[in-house]
Amino acid sequence: MARYFARKLLVYALTFVVAVTVNWMIPRFMPGDPVSAMISRARVSQPEAVDAMRAYYNNLFGFDQPVWQQYLHFWSSLVHGDFGLSIWVFPKPVSEVILDALPYTLALMIPAILLSWFAGNWLGALAARRKILDNTVLPAGYVLTAMPYMWIAVILAWLLSAKAGWFPVSGGYSLDIQPGMNADFLLDALHHWVLPFLSLFLVALGGWAIGMRNMIIYELESDYSSYLSALGAPHRLIRRYAFRNAVLPQITGLALQLGVLVAGALVTEIVFNYPGLGNLILAAIQNRDFFLLQGTFLFIVIGVLIANFLIDLVYVVVDPRTRTGMAGGQS
DSSP states (O other): OHHHHHHHHHHHHHHHHHHHHHHHHHHHTSSSOHHHHHHHHHTOOOHHHHHHHHHHHHHHHTTTSOHHHHHHHHHHHHHTTOOOBOSTTTTSBHHHHHHHHHHHHHHHHHHHHHHHHHHHHHHHHHHHHOHHHHHHHHHHHHHHHHSOHHHHHHHHIIIIIIISOOSOSSOSSOTTSOOSSSHHHHHHHHHHHHHHHHHHHHHHHHHHHHHHHHHHHHHHTSHHHHHHHHTTOOHHHHHHHHHHHHHHHHHHHHHHHHHHHHHHHHHHHHHTTOTTHHHHHHHHHHTTOHHHHHHHHHHHHHHHHHHHHHHHHHHHHHOHHHHHHHHHHHO
């Protein structure tokens, strides 16, 4: 087992290096000059002052160095936990900007991912053995899972906010409320959280329900189910074995879908103007903030890798065949 996890950690380490390198390169392929954007926002008209500011900022951000030196300096700073200064909200550190937005994204993504997975698997398992439910869950699931996140976000905003007036259409909290750990702010933040959560939850729910429904039907028609039925085993026992085998591909699917779900969460945040990492990415692109963009991508990469590693651990626990294979490989 130690050798198995050592290989996994090596793969994740290599993936991290490649992903971080790509994240460092992406902002530098963006058109435009971030220093020129900063100077234009400062509205400086004197040529001497413009030249002095350009030289100062280029030296401060390291843009006057060769690209290979900038790359090495990036890794050196990363090892020391320094993500640089934000160009958009200069001179605030990138880490502070990200940490201000990170709780909103986590509060949106974690419940949406986990609740949609559990509810979708439960609903799909019920639909596999109840025809009336199957005739409703399957078509609804196909419609939901085929809808892009931004479409269902716009539909929910129109129905439940613009028409019904039940929920606010944008923001993470009301502007007249001071953020803090108090009941007024938490209730108001929860009110703003509902629509972004529903848009992520419903799309993911349809996919998990369809997947579990199809896997349960496949398992119930397999040879071992027929054999158990011929032996007179209770239907409840057969369904239990079918569910345990059907849930394993769903765990694998959760690992594979994490990147898609994260991307959907970021797009949803932009639609609802939710103050999470998605809005930070949009602001970083609009303001050519290299450091904020690469820092935000870095947090997303780390989060996805950690979540995938945890799913690998769960898979080892729930699938005895994996443990048997690891034991056989070490003998």
